[in-house]
Each structure stands twice: as structure tokens, then as C-alpha cells.
Amino acid sequence: xxxxxxxxxxxxxxxxxxxxxxxxxxxxxxxxxxxxxxxxxxxxxxxxxxxxxxxxxxxxxxxxxxxxxxxxxxxxxxxxxxxxxxxxxxxxxxxxxxxxxxxxxxxxxxxxxxxxxxxxxxxxxxxxxxxxxxxxxxxxxxxxxxxxxxxxxxxxxxxxxxxxxxxxxxxxxxxxxxxxxxxxxxxxxxxxxxxxxxxxxxxxxxxxxxxxxxxxxxxxxxxxxxxxxxxxxxxxxxxxxxxxxxxxxxxxxxxxxxxxxxxxxxxxxxxxxxxxxxxxxxxxxxxxxxxxxxxxxxxxxxxxxxxxx
Numbered sequence: 001x002x003x004x005x006x007x008x009x010x011x012x013x014x015x016x017x018x019x020x021x022x023x024x025x026x027x028x029x030x031x032x033x034x035x036x037x038x039x040x041x042x043x044x045x046x047x048x049x050x051x052x053x054x055x056x057x058x059x060x061x062x063x064x065x066x067x068x069x070x071x072x073x074x075x076x077x078x079x080x081x082x083x084x085x086x087x088x089x090x091x092x093x094x095x096x097x098x099x100x101x102x103x104x105x106x107x108x109x110x111x112x113x114x115x116x117x118x119x120x121x122x123x124x125x126x127x128x129x130x131x132x133x134x135x136x137x138x139x140x141x142x143x144x145x146x147x148x149x150x151x152x153x154x155x156x157x158x159x160x161x162x163x164x165x166x167x168x169x170x171x172x173x174x175x176x177x178x179x180x181x182x183x184x185x186x187x188x189x190x191x192x193x194x195x196x197x198x199x200x201x202x203x204x205x206x207x208x209x210x211x212x213x214x215x216x217x218x219x220x221x222x223x224x225x226x227x228x229x230x231x232x233x234x235x236x237x238x239x240x241x242x243x244x245x246x247x248x249x250x251x252x253x254x255x256x257x258x259x260x261x262x263x264x265x266x267x268x269x270x271x272x273x274x275x276x277x278x279x280x281x282x283x284x285x286x287x288x289x290x291x292x293x294x295x296x297x298x299x300x301x302x303x304x305x306x307x308x309x
Contacts, residue, residue: 003030004307005073006300007064009105011040011083011139011163012272013211014057016064017300018071021308030071032231035060036268040083040139040163049087054096061101077303078105081113082140082161110157114143118152119302121209124235124295133203135283136298137212137276139163144194146201154197160190162212162272165279173255175274180252183275187282198287206289210298212276213239215269217294219247222263235301237294241284244292248277 001022008015018031037060043050049057068076078097084090085107094105108116117136121127127149134145140161146154169175169183208216217237218228223246229237251259251274259270269276283289 002075003071003073004304005068005076006303007078008300009078009080009084011044011081011161012036012038013268014060015300016067018073019304025308027308031067044083044140044163045167047086047088049083049089049093054093058096058100061097061103065101065103076103078103079303080105080107082138082159086159110141111155113299114145114155114157115152116299116302117143117209118145118147119305120297120299121207121295123301123305124297125293131201131203132205132207133198134207134209136209137162137279139272146197146203153201156193158190162276165275166272170271170275174253180278183278184282187279204290205293206283207293207295209295212269212273213294214296215264215266215273216244216247218264219262235296239292239294241292248281251277
């Protein structure tokens with residue numbers, strides 16, 4: 001029997017997942033948590049990690065280390081993505097993490113990130129034989145993968161994550177019509193390679209993984225008077241196109257305090273979710289998506305699946 005700890009150092013959120021693997025290969029999730037570190041805040045658009053963000057990150061990883069030790073973990077796997085990958089002082093942060101916590105962090109490429117996200121989504125749901133479009137909105141980058149149950153057909157990571165979009169377009173609260181329009185124009189320009197790939201493979205289902213999509217599911221459940229998901233809930237959910245549009249319009253017309261009061265909203269997502277839903281809305285409209293499926297599994301579950309194989 002072995003116990004693994006998987007840490008995902010995201011641009012907005014740090015995730016910790018602890019799993020126990022029996023000799024038979026059966027896995028049990030023992031612990032999972034996410035902390036809004038906001039590693040990219042204040043620095044991502046300048047290509048650096050600020051000292052405040054670095055300290056928040058280190059404090060969170062020290063807490064993670066204590067939890068890991070309490071669970072008698074035998075192996076730790078930590079990955080860092082867009083914020084550290086693109087920061088001029090990213091490797092200094094990795095070194096500080098090693099010196100202060102003993103955790104070895106592997107900085108992964110956008111292509112590798114996309115690959116692991118796809119593997120995580122495969123663990124959560126059956127994709128079917130027709131191509132689907134998988135989308136993971138991080139704080140620093142957004143990964144798009146076109147694939148099916150046979151594997152990946154096309155993948156690309158774009159440095160247009162929610163913290164970057166926030167810095168670039170969110171200057172009024174609620175977001176102004178002009179800012180929404182400007183973001184949509186920007187997406188049209190930045191995502192031309194995705195547009196070409198969608199034209200080639202013709203996916204008509206969007207699968208959103210973790211983060212923003214999880215929060216949209218929680219908001220939708222609350223709106224429909226249904227109980228919130230618990231930790232043992234299925235990692236797969238559906239969000240109707242109509243429900244998404246209702247939530248999107250609501251997010252565009254409310255200010256921060258009003259958004260925070262929406263049942264199901266998380267404080268860590270209250271601002272980024274606005275620019276993120278503009279992105280989702282653009283993708284749905286531009287590519288004529290017919291359905292939204294949501295996977296609560298993403299990078300760390302993909303990494304675990306890969307380690308077990």
C-alpha cells in the first residue's frame with residue numbers, strides 16, 4: 001500500500017489531493033483541499049511573482065506539508081503551471097519552496113498541462129467516440145483539448161487565464177459592455193489556432209474542468225433549490241446552455257457584493273468568474289456548442305491516473 005500527495009500550484013488556487021493506493025491498485029481519496037493563494041495577483045501581467053504572493057504560496061505549502069506528514073504520505077508530486085512557468089523569478093520561488101518545505105516542484109509546460117487535464121477528465125466521465133472540446137480555465141492559462149475516448153486529437157495552452165483577463169479588461173464593476181466587447185475581440189484574435197482546430201475536428205460538446213465550472217454548477221444547483229454537492233458526489237455534472245446564460249447575465253449585471261451574495265459563489269472566484277464566463281460564452285457561441293458537461297477532475301487527478309498506470 002502507498003500514499004501519494006499531489007499538489008497543483010495553480011496561478012489562482014493551490015490544490016492538495018492525498019490518495020491511498022492498495023496493492024490491488026484500488027485507490028481511495030483520503031483528503032482534498034484548495035486554497036486561494038492568488039499567486040498571479042499583482043504580478044502576472046508583468047511576468048513576475050510578487051513578494052506578497054510568494055509568501056502566501058510558501059505559507060500554504062507549509063500547511064500542506066503538515067497535512068501530508070499527518071497522513072503518512074510516502075510520495076509527493078508537485079507541479080507548477082502558468083504563473084511560475086512564465087515569471088522571471090519563477091525558479092527562485094521553486095528554490096524557496098524546496099528550501100523551506102522540502103517539496104520538489106516540477107514546472108510543467110502548457111502542452112503537458114493540457115495532457116494531464118485531459119487524463120483527469122477521462123477519469124471523471126465517458127467521452128464517447130465523437131470529438132469533444134475540453135476547456136480548463138486557470139488563472140494564468142487556459143487549456144483547450146480536442147479528443148475522444150481514443151485519446152487526444154489536438155491540444156494547446158493559451159496564456160489568457162482569468163487573472164490575465166481580469167487585469168486587462170475588468171476596470172468597472174459591474175463589467176461594462178465596452179469591456180465585454182473588448183474581451184471578446186481579444187479572444188477572437190488570440191484563439192485563431194483553436195478556431196482552426198474546431199473547424200477541422202467539429203466537436204459539439206464542451207467539457208469544462210474544475211474551477212469556474214465547479215462554481216457554476218454549485219450556483220445552478222442553489223438556484224434550482226437542489227442540495228449542494230458533497231465530497232462523495234459524482235465527478236461529472238451537466239449544465240444546460242439555458243442555465244449557463246442565466247448565470248452569465250446575472251454575473252454581468254451585479255457588482256462584487258451582489259455576486260458574493262449569490263448562493264454557491266466562492267469568494268476566491270467572485271471577480272475572475274465574470275471574465276471567465278465571457279470566455280465560456282464566446283466559445284459556446286463561436287463554435288455552436290450543443291451541450292456543456294463538467295468534470296470536477298483535472299490536472300492532479302490526471303497526474304494520479306498516469307502514476308498508477
